[in-house]
Every structure is written in C-alpha cells, then in structure tokens.
Amino acid sequence: MTTWEGLMHGIGFALQPGVLVYCVLGVVLGTFVGVLPGIGAMAAISLLLPITYYITPEAALIMLAGVYYGAQYGGSVASILMRLPGTPQSAVTSLDGYPLAREGRAGVALFTAMASSFAGSLIGIAVLVTLAGWLSRAATAFGAADYAAMMILGLVAASTIGSTSPVKSFAMVVLGLLLGCVGTDVNSGVQRFTFGRTELLDGINLVALAMGLFGVAELIANVRDPDRQGVTERIGLRGLMPRRDDLRRLPGPILRGGALGSFFGALPGTGSTLSSFLAYALERRVSRRPERFGKGAIEGVSAPEAANNAAAISAFVPTLTLGIPGDPIMALMLGALVIHGIQPGPLMLEARPEMFWGLVASFGIGNLLLLILNLPLIGIWVSMLRIPFRWLYPAILVFLCLGVYSVRGLTFDILAVAAIGLAGYLLALARFSPALLLLGFVLGPLIETNLRRAMLIGRGDPMIFLERPIAAGFVLATAGLLVLALWQAWRRRAARRRG
C-alpha cells in the first residue's frame, strides 16, 4: 500500500459513523478535562481505559488519542484565561497568553492557540506519515539487543532530559521496572512477588496503577481546592478575530514550533512538555524584540501550541512502529492495545493497516473537529471554569472505582487503587514523578524479555550490546546522556558552593 492509498483508506475508515463517534467523544472529553484544572490527560485516559474493553481496538486508540490532543487544546484555554494550566504542556502558553487576556485580547490569544494547534498537528501528521514507513522498514533489522538498548535509552532520556532532579526521576523509573516484575515470569513460570495472591498472578493491573497514581492522587490534592474566581469577560465569536499584523506574525512560529515538536515527539523519552518549553525558548531567541515575551507576545502562544500538538502526534512514531512508548501517555495507549492482544511493532503497518492509517486520518479529522467545535463552544468552556471542583470530584471518585472494577471484576483492584493512590499522593508531595514510574512499569517486562534473549544470543557476553551497530549507537547515546547529567549536577553543585 502506498502512502497515498493508505491515507485515503484511513480517511474512509475514520469517517465511518461508528468510528467518528469515538473520535468526537475523545476530542470533546479531552477538551473538557483539559479545561478543568485538576484532572490531566493522564488521569482522563486512565479513567477511560476500562471503556476501551467494550469497543474495537481501532476505535479505542482513536478515542484515547483524541483525549490526548484535545486535552492539550483545553489546557491552553485555562492557561490563557486564568493562568491555570490544566496540563503541564500548556504551562508555557500562560506566560504570554494570560497577559494577552489581561489586555482584553483573550479572544485573539484563544484563536492563535487554536490555529497554531491545528497547523502544528498537520506538521506532526506529515512527520508521522513519512517517518513511520521508513522506521518500520528499518525496525525489521532490529534484534533483541537493539530493542533492549533502545528502551533503556528511552528511559534514561525521559529521566534526565529536562528534569530538575535526574536521580529522583531515575529512581522512579527503576521502581516502575521493579513493579513490572510482579506476576508470573514468562520464561520460567515462577511467581514473583505475588505473596500467594491469585489476583497478582498476571501482575499489577495497569488500569489500577494508572488510576491510583493519577486519578486518586490528583483527587486528594484537589479536594480542598477553594472555589476559583470565575472569568468575568464575555468572549464572543467577534473577539476571536485576529488583526492583520497578528496574522502576519503567525507562520514563522508555527513552522519552527511544529518542526521542533515533531522532532522531539518522535524521540523516545522526550514528550510534548519539553518541546513546548523548547519552542518558547527558541522563539524568544530568534525574535528581534525578545523583551516583548512574557508581556503578551503572540509568538509566545503560537510556537508552544504548535510544538506540543506536533509532538503529541509524532510521539506515535516509536509507539506504533517499534512498540516502544516515548512518554507515559503513550505507555498507557500501548497498554490499551496490549489489553486487546495487539503488540505494536514493525509489522503493524502491514498487519493492521486500518488501525495505522485510520489513526493517522483521525488525527487530521479530530483536529479539524477541535477547530470547528471550539469556535462556537468557547463560551461553554469558559463557563465550565466556574464549576466548583467539589461538585465534580465525588462523581469522578465513584466512576474511577467502578472503572477499575469493570476491567477484571475484582474488588481487590478497588482496594489496590486506594493503596496506590496514597503512594502516588506521597510521591507527588515529595516531588517524585509518578509518570516515569508508569513508563518504567510498562517497559519493564519488554526490557527484561529482550535483555534475557540478547544475553542468550550473545552466549552470556555483554559485548553483544557493542558488537551490533544499532545497539552500540543506543548504548553510546545513553552513556552520553548520563555523562551530561553528571556534568550538569557537578556544575550546579559548584555554583551553589560559590553562591
């Protein structure tokens, strides 16, 4: 199937009413949770995981992806209007979006965010389409050692790049890997860390882990959230129209942000949060008047929004072609697929073209829907910011419990969610990243299997990781990242001594 045929096929697939409904549902739900501060895309996707059992894997993936990029858009609404980033990716947007809103130009900022997100997603789709075919062909040359080395690189990259405390991040990854060991060992059939509980034979339930770490922990953190101050200004369609000189300033930041986002999104381990920060920094550097940034520069809204949407889409490249999730949200998506018995990898493009091309087409359709829906819906999103959280969280709590229960029909899982939730809350309090724990958890079994296979092939000689050029490249990159992290830590320390 050529790329063009595939795309046409995918558009046909994604436009089927039964699929389109889930795309719309995902996008609207994503925007909803993105606007509401307190529930991020992570929590929303874990809440939706149980539902995906009842629908086809293609529709499930399309819906979850819709939540992912929809939340990014919704996050920017709350960032611009109230300086309350609903998602970490949109924190940067508030830097210039909120000052614009204070100047009475909230509508223009919202329009810029929408248009840039849409354009960014188109750039991301283009990258996904070109890279995926190439990468999945290249991936057939991958051996066990290459896979293990690549996943380890991904984990090290996720914990060192852009992290304020690489050691704490890395500790979370290792804890996640360790939790991934719980259950029956695939190679020997030995039960590890099950302590005689039959509920743990298949390992810790991914849905319970994700819901506990994100859903429950975020609920606890927000229960005593005081009622927010509502937005007073009315935003109509007319207020959304940008001036001509605003429009003139858009293409550059969108192209730069989109390119940057696509690149970092496609790398395993670096997510859309990092790319939106980098896009902002880049825009400030190339600007002729950098002093405007932070005071309502339209480029400061446009570039990060284009970047995070492009990254959200190109992040599917390693997930779908290599079966390696680049960030924690991708890890959840991978988990959703594995639940359906699908292991993404180099063969997926050939074996399930309707899934791959349908997903690609749904990105385009979903982002277009966001653009169309949100012009008239913006008033609703704004008024939603006035709903007190105390009305919402008890319902979320009950739905969360029932969602976890519905996966396997075990009350054990509900009780486990309480324990995991407490752990997740304490971790977040001590500034450990639960997202990296989840990434380690999903990748753990994959790494272990490939590591054991590689050592078997290499007859117990670890040199196999340096003899194969692909693996050696990943090992070198990992070593480089570690050295860089150590050097930065040493420099920070020296600076503290002096200061």
Next chain:
Amino acid sequence: MQKDWPDILGGLTLAALGAAAAGWALAHYDIGSLRRMGPGFFPVALGTLLTGLGLAIALPALGRQAGPRPGFEPCAVLAVLAAILVFGLGLFRIGLVGATAAAVLIATLPAPHPGRVWRLVLALAISALTVLVFGLGLRMNIPLWPRLS
C-alpha cells in the same frame, strides 16, 4: 528553614524497598547465569540499583536546608481513601446505591464549604447517575440494593 525531609524520607523509603525486593528475590528465586538469566536476576539487579539511587537521594539531602515543607492534607487523604475502601468493601454487601451514596458522603467531608444539604443532594444525584450508567446502561453484574435474604 529546615531539613529536606521529603528527600530524606523518600530516598530512605526507596532504598529500603529496593533492598527488600533484592533480598526477597535473592532468597526465593533462581538468579541463573548471565547466559541464562533466571527469574531472580532482573529483580535483584533492579532492587540493588534502587537501593543505590535511594541512598543517593537521601544522603546529600541530610546536610541540606530546604524551603517550607510541602503541605500534607491528612483530612483530604483520609476522606478520599476511606471513601474508596468503603465503596470497594461495601459494593457487594450494601449494593451499588448504598456504596455510592456512602462514598460520596465520606469523600465530601473535607470540602471547603461545609453543608449537609448539598452533600445529600450530591449523594442522591451521583447514585442515580451511577445506577443509570453502570447498572442500566452497561448492565454490570453488581447488585443495586442490599440483599435481604
């Protein structure tokens, strides 16, 4: 200014967890060889690594002064966890309606605006919603009311 307790306690807990996991795996599972790794190899390696990382977090924090301690909300924690536990344990004993109402009433205890009326209304509304969605909509196999027999 005070000691960096989150890092000290967090690091030590992780180190203890790692050591316990490695020790348990070492005692109970076969390590195997580098060529044929047994089920114990990966957990022992990870546990040891986690112990090291935990200590690397805790030890430097001992001599460091940190900013204000992050706010721990015991009421919020207790209410949310109790609500989940009551819901999980009660689901098959008092039925979906009772478990939902109880969970909502417990979860709303620490909310910033105390008030019995809105909590009762909320409990009723959410119970009705769960019955509609999960009981009638998805036809989940859960009793709606307590079994009297």
